[in-house]
Amino acid sequence: MKHNRFRAAIRSYASNKYLLLMFLPGFLLFLLFQYVPMYGILIAFKDFRIIDGILGSPWAGLKHFEYLFAGAGFTNALRNTLIIALLKYAFVFPAPIILAILLNEIRLNWFRRTIQTVTYLPHFFSWVILGGILFTFLGRDGGFNRILSYFGVQPVSWLIEPSYFYGIIVATDVWQSVGWGSIIYFAALAGIDPTLYEAAVADGASRWRRIWHITLPALAPTITIMLLLSIGNFLSVGFDQIYNLMTATTSEVGDILDTYVLRRLLTMNYELGAAAGLFSSTFGLLLVVVANRLVKLYDKDQGIW
Amino acid sequence: MGQRKGKKTWGLQAALLLMAIMLVVAGCSGNNTPNNGPAQTEQPGGNAGQAGENQPGDDQPETIELTWMVNDVMLPDSFGETYVEEKFNVKLNIVSIPRADYAQRQQIMMTTGDVPDVMIVMDPNEMKKYADQGLLAEVPMEMIEQYAPRTKAELDANAPQGWYYTEHRGKNYGIPTLFGGKTTTPGSWRVDLLEKAGVTEIPGTIEEMEAAFEALKGIGVYGMSSNGNSDYLTFQKIFGAFGVMPIQWTERDGQMMNGAVMPEAKEALTLLADWYQKGYIDPEFVTGQDLGPKFLDGIFAYNDNSSIFSIDETDPNSALSALKNINPEGDIKFGPLPTGPRGESGGWSWGTAANGIHFGAHMENEPEKIQRALEIIDSVINDEEVFVELAYGQQGTHWEYRNGTDLTMGVKQLPPYDDTVKLREEGIKGGETFFGGRPNFDLFYKYYGERLKEINETYAGNPVADLFGKPDILPSAGQYWGDLKKLKIEAYAAIIRGDQPIDYFDSFVEQWNSMGGEQLRTEAQELYDSLQ
Amino acid sequence: MxxxxxxxxxxxxxxxxxxxxxxxxxxxxxxxxxxxxxxxxxxxxxxxxxxxxxxxxLEAYNKVLTQSGILQAFVNTTIRTVGGITLVLVFTSLTAYPLSRKSFPHRGLFMKLFVFSMLFNGGLIPMYLLIRNLGLLNTMWALLLPGVVTAFNLIIMRNFFQSIPEEIIDSAKIDGAGELRTFTSVVLPLSMPVLAVIALWSGVSHWNAWFDAMIYIQDLDKQVLQLFVRRTVIEESDALASQTELMHATSYSKETLKAATVMIATLPILCVYPFIQRFFVKGIMLGSVKG
The missing domain is CATH 1.20.5 (Single alpha-helices involved in coiled-coils or other helix-helix interfaces)
Known part of the structure; x- marks a missing residue:
């Protein structure tokens, strides 16, 4: 029985030998650089002695995990992380899709291209720089308040109010990533047959119906795959962004798992870093598996595997 | 093949594949144990390999080869390297790593077995980790006494806390570097705004400050701001006026205490909360951002952390020049450190020791190399000629007297070496050396120049330093310090802004102690007692 | 109309x-x-x-561009980016295509392996040891090879290949084309938009990468551009360093230098996008099928 299965596998590889030849070089490179160093995960369960190497170091059990979860403020950091993650999925994830759809409705070629190019600019500036700009712009005497004053709004120091913090995190993340994120959707839109639109117009379908019945279905597989690919990093809610926007008054609501771990990460504390990474990854894996299952329930041809 | 069956076989095959991968891993792991040999053999692509061979017989027999890791970009065969090689009859293999990358690169190299002979370790906590892992050579005090006697005497006299940086579990692992002289930053005032508000005299006490702030409020200017998002900078001069410096360890009647939780800190916070409530403090102090532009823009009048170069009108890029550019009427002057109710004053200082120079563990078998390195270090710190060559370069080529005749105004680097990057590529660090850091205090002040020394003594004459230099070098600091800093920043901001009443300070102290503050205090006491 | x-x-x-x-x-x-x-x-x-x-x-630009090594770093980064894009496109598409074919055995297992690698990794030390044991330290290969096939790119590409109608591929085969020929002459031309996206992604990530170069590259003349940016931006915030800077009266404003460095490091990669855009024109794929 087992023997048969083995032979069947050999046979199916043999019948796909050209595909296999195409596949193997890249796959071996992948194994070499992704899986050979994978034993480093063990360091999370070890007391790392440099002289003994990772594998030779003594086992430490779950010590590093206990230390990680027992620190002051862990639950607060976990809660903040989950809130920010959910907010980002609600508002940041759909933003590039909406941008792509809106741009798709623009007829003027030069206008569409210019907007595309301009909106993707902030992606190229690190949060250290964007943070500096935002502190000035959102400060009490900054440009944003000057604009609001035309509408009779009293000036606010936006970045020091804890109640505005999540809103600002979401809005600035959209601002920084929307253009860059929409590129993959532009690529997907390029696959739509223009005759579909022409036919719809001829049938007298309204703009909304065209978006709903042609554009969105064409984007759906890409949206699904982007969701599946990103959900594994659910607990990584943007360390650079939050770290560079946090102040003395917002650090309570802005404390996320990454900043929490950073505070504990001493010099060369590889064990704790690995333990924290393993925690987020395991959580992420769980989400990916569940999400993939859900997607396949809906349409068994979608999903990653 | 049925789909369900297929799925089951996947599990099996996945397990097989993972096993295969584990085998590969196990095969590789043989190579993973780092060899702790001298770095020359491991040095990635460096010039070290060739250097080992070119030891011709015609060289003097005592030529010693040293792999020396320095924390900035120095080009191969630079002026500085050549100078040291000729002067001290050594062959240097410089491992030069940009400052921004230094700590990380050093950690990776140390972890994977590329341990240099001599290296600066920029953070004493890193040193303690390396020592713990057996990567550093012990350097007995007698050896330092014998080969770097002048430096040892200078450290004992002016920077004894440096020995905390090189000590670990009762052993000494290197030689501390100096961070002379005793400095804090001056505070500066927008005197044009003071005048406009009718204040003619630069305030010197807390009371005078308060009066000036009230007057400034009348013209719509905040009295002061500060970096409220920092564990140590927040209103440092005001705390100094109450004789306390938060987050530093200090000693009272033989007892160790942390400034952050001392009763004097509560006094200062009471005053600051009052000032905030009266509208003397820029509410955006909690961001710690844009302090420079806001000061120039006249949002607030007292800047509690200025550069000693900021009112140099001869420098077209100084803060004063920038102010004059937008506002010819504007003017900035230094003010004395404000004095508090008990006549105290002070500003934050990092102390007089910088960090340490250490030696790879393999050097324990080659004491003559450690000795030679110590001799070089002792010389660059104390011999004027050697120090000047390596800190400023050659007179006429790299530097000249600022006033053209003597050292009263200090020295200036000549173009193109006035660009720090270009200077350092030459192996000249500027004001200090790559091989020993800053010089002894006499040399430091000599080249610092009278003018700066005078500014320092008049306006920043009372630096307050941690008893250990850096407050986070205690054994369990890594575990607690991050949380304590966060707690301190948040609590202070909340109290000053009035989000919490003054009495919240007491509950803050309780939290501080329970979150590791008490544990660290005990350790500080032990460390202090052990080295008395 | x-x-x-x-x-x-x-x-x-x-x-x-x-x-x-x-x-x-x-x-x-x-x-x-x-x-x-x-x-x-x-x-x-x-x-x-x-x-x-x-x-x-232009003083700040002048100052930044006369730093020794920056022009070499510019060249290095350009080589890295071009080389990186080429390697990623070739290897990822070759690896992704078989995974998009229904006949290819154990597709699910392979995909799981890819997904797992996206979430878990062994960390810095084993990676450094691997690079060292392969003799890649201090070479451009240390920056290029590890990212040649990554799960993210591969899955995006496979999904795109999968969306190409089966009949198109089958008809090519009936015409007698082998797998490789079908791939290069039918599948790839249909996949220009996704290839453009992956090229842009990997190009930008190679252009912006600095951490691997900081860890694996020792020689100054092999450094990449972003390390210069990092140094200018970071040194500012180093407390002890700024105290040391006080020693130098040459308080040339760091703000302008920082900005000039960022502009120099960013402008070239920004100019790439407009060229990528022409692959996003509606109907471009259909044109190549029906045309």
Whole structure:
């Protein structure tokens, strides 16, 4: 029985030998650089002695995990992380899709291209720089308040109010990533047959119906795959962004798992870093598996595997 | 093949594949144990390999080869390297790593077995980790006494806390570097705004400050701001006026205490909360951002952390020049450190020791190399000629007297070496050396120049330093310090802004102690007692 | 031609206004940094929006570009980016294509392996040891090879290949084309949009990468451009360093230098996008099938 299965596998590889030849070089490179160093995960369960190497170091059990979860403020950091993650999925994830759809409705070629190019600019500036700009712009005497004053709004120091913090995190993340994120959707839109639109117009379908019945279905597989690919990093809610926007008054609501771990990460504390990474990854894996299952329930041809 | 069956076989095959991968891993792991040999053999692509061979017989027999890791970009065969090689009859293999990358690169190299002979370790906590892992050579005090006697005497006299940086579990692992002289930053005032508000005299006490702030409020200017998002900078001069410096360890009647939780800190916070409530403090102090532009823009009048170069009108890029550019009427002057109710004053200082120079563990078998390195270090710190060559370069080529005749105004680097990057590529660090850091205090002040020394003594004459230099070098600091800093920043901001009443300070102290503050205090006491 | 209703005109108008507002906001950091980089150090210290330089000067650029090693770093980064894009496109598409074919055995297992690698990794030390044991330390290969096939790119590409109708591929085979030929002459031309996206992604990530270079590259003449950016931006925030800087009266404004360094490191990669855009034109794929 087992023997048969083995032979069947050999046979199916043999019948796909050209595909296999195409596949193997890249796959071996992948194994070499992704899986050979994978034993480093063990360091999370070890007391790392440099002289003994990772594998030779003594086992430490779950010590590093206990230390990680027992620190002051862990639950607060976990809660903040989950809130920010959910907010980002609600508002940041759909933003590039909406941008792509809106741009798709623009007829003027030069206008569409210019907007595309301009909106993707902030992606190229690190949060250290964007943070500096935002502190000035959102400060009490900054440009944003000057604009609001035309509408009779009293000036606010936006970045020091804890109640505005999540809103600002979401809005600035959209601002920084929307253009860059929409590129993959532009690529997907390029696959739509223009005759579909022409036919719809001829049938007298309204703009909304065209978006709903042609554009969105064409984007759906890409949206699904982007969701599946990103959900594994659910607990990584943007360390650079939050770290560079946090102040003395917002650090309570802005404390996320990454900043929490950073505070504990001493010099060369590889064990704790690995333990924290393993925690987020395991959580992420769980989400990916569940999400993939859900997607396949809906349409068994979608999903990653 | 049925789909369900297929799925089951996947599990099996996945397990097989993972096993295969584990085998590969196990095969590789043989190579993973780092060899702790001298770095020359491991040095990635460096010039070290060739250097080992070119030891011709015609060289003097005592030529010693040293792999020396320095924390900035120095080009191969630079002026500085050549100078040291000729002067001290050594062959240097410089491992030069940009400052921004230094700590990380050093950690990776140390972890994977590329341990240099001599290296600066920029953070004493890193040193303690390396020592713990057996990567550093012990350097007995007698050896330092014998080969770097002048430096040892200078450290004992002016920077004894440096020995905390090189000590670990009762052993000494290197030689501390100096961070002379005793400095804090001056505070500066927008005197044009003071005048406009009718204040003619630069305030010197807390009371005078308060009066000036009230007057400034009348013209719509905040009295002061500060970096409220920092564990140590927040209103440092005001705390100094109450004789306390938060987050530093200090000693009272033989007892160790942390400034952050001392009763004097509560006094200062009471005053600051009052000032905030009266509208003397820029509410955006909690961001710690844009302090420079806001000061120039006249949002607030007292800047509690200025550069000693900021009112140099001869420098077209100084803060004063920038102010004059937008506002010819504007003017900035230094003010004395404000004095508090008990006549105290002070500003934050990092102390007089910088960090340490250490030696790879393999050097324990080659004491003559450690000795030679110590001799070089002792010389660059104390011999004027050697120090000047390596800190400023050659007179006429790299530097000249600022006033053209003597050292009263200090020295200036000549173009193109006035660009720090270009200077350092030459192996000249500027004001200090790559091989020993800053010089002894006499040399430091000599080249610092009278003018700066005078500014320092008049306006920043009372630096307050941690008893250990850096407050986070205690054994369990890594575990607690991050949380304590966060707690301190948040609590202070909340109290000053009035989000919490003054009495919240007491509950803050309780939290501080329970979150590791008490544990660290005990350790500080032990460390202090052990080295008395 | 379709006659636009009043409602559609309103939609178009609102849409354009919205997009213009967004463009205005997203242009700001670029304009700000550009202005800073062209300002005199004194102007840069001034408060305000910094939308236009008051006394434009190229001094900061001059200062940045005369740093020794920066031009070499520019060349290195360009080689890295071009090489990186090429390797990623070739290897990822070759690896992804078989995984998109239903006949290929154990597809699910392979995909699981890829997904797992996206979430878990062994960390810095084993990676460094691997690179060292392979003899790649201090070579460009240490920067190029590890990212040649990554799960993210592979899955995106496979999904795109999967969306190509089975019949097109089958008909090519009936015409007698082998797997490789089908792939290069049918599948790849149909996949230009996704290839363009992956090229852009990997190009930008190679252009912006610095951590691997910081860890694996020792020689100054092999360094990459972003390390210069990092150094200029980071040194500012180092407390002890800035105290040391106080020793130097040459307080050349760091703001302008920082901005100029960022502009120099960013402008070239920004110019790439417009070339990528032409692969996003509607109907480009269909054209290549039916045409």
């Amino acid at each position: 379709h006659h636009r209703t009043w409602g559609e005109k309103v939609f178009d108008g609102v849409n354009m206004v919205l997009l213009l507002a967004l463009a205005f906001l997203t242009l700001y950091p670029f304009m700000y940094t550009l202005t800073m980089s062209l300002s005199t150090p004194v102007d840069a210290k001034m408060p305000g929006l910094h939308l236009l330089p008051m006394n434009p000067t």
